[in-house]
Amino acid sequence: MTSTQFRALWLEFHERVRVERDQLNRLDAAIGDADHGTNLDRGLQKVAACAADTTDHLAATCRQVGTVLLSTVGGASGALWGSALLRAAGALPDSDTCDTAAALAALGQGVSAIQARGHAELGDKTMLDVWLPSLEDLDRRLSAGAACGEAVAATAGRAAVLAQDTAPLQARRGRAAYLGPRSVGHVDPGSVSTALFWQALATVLARS
Numbered sequence: 542m543t544s545t546q547f548r549a550l551w552l553e554f555h556e557r558v559r560v561e562r563d564q565l566n567r568l569d570a571a572i573g574d575a576d577h578g579t580n581l582d583r584g585l586q587k588v589a590a591c592a593a594d595t596t597d598h599l600a601a602t603c604r605q606v607g608t609v610l611l612s613t614v615g616g617a618s619g620a621l622w623g624s625a626l627l628r629a630a631g632a633l634p635d636s637d638t639c640d641t642a643a644a645l646a647a648l649g650q651g652v653s654a655i656q657a658r659g660h661a662e663l664g665d666k667t668m669l670d671v672w673l674p675s676l677e678d679l680d681r682r683l684s685a686g687a688a689c690g691e692a693v694a695a696t697a698g699r700a701a702v703l704a705q706d707t708a709p710l711q712a713r714r715g716r717a718a719y720l721g722p723r724s725v726g727h728v729d730p731g732s733v734s735t736a737l738f739w740q741a742l743a744t745v746l747a748r749s
């Protein structure tokens with residue numbers, strides 16, 4: 542991945558969140574406080590504005606995106622995305638490009654940071670219910686010899702299914718956990734926005 546692609550990824554992710562903003566708010570209204578789409582859209586708008594006028598290398602850009610999301614998204618999502626990116630930046634090189642292995646390592650580090658920060662596990666009805674199996678899915682496809690772009694596209698499709706699969710789960714972390722059994726039957730909004738991230742990544746990789 543190049544730093545130009547990395548910046549394009551955040552513009553693409555913002556575009557997808559902007560389009561789905563009201564839907565993400567509706568999902569959050571069912572089990573949270575109805576602001577997931579608005580919060581993420583606001584943070585990514587700021588990221589897009591910053592990304593447009595930076596020429597920084599991968600690690601610095603990743604750190605910048607993390608800092609902006611941490612300070613503008615607010616709530617649990619801001620802390621989780623911010624921590625993920627700040628940790629991922631440590632796995633990226635101080636240069637304009639990285640290979641697939643480094644990009645995967647950065648993704649893995651980011652997801653570890655989300656796990657550490659949110660104290661959530663698989664099945665808790667959080668974004669990790671998309672992140673963890675998606676990473677495994679991507680790893681499996683790449684190990685089987687798939688080309689990077691094709692593998693990410695397939696994983697993005699899987700991520701969308703995984704997001705919908707959070708509906709029958711009972712929330713055990715975050716605001717939704719207060720609802721107990723009443724959280725069952727609603728899709729987790731953070732899982733849906735995570736799937737949008739995977740789709741954005743697939744779109745950007747397909748362009749080059």
Ligand SMILES: [Mg+2]
Pocket residue numbers: 569573574575576577616
């Ligand atoms: Mg919320």
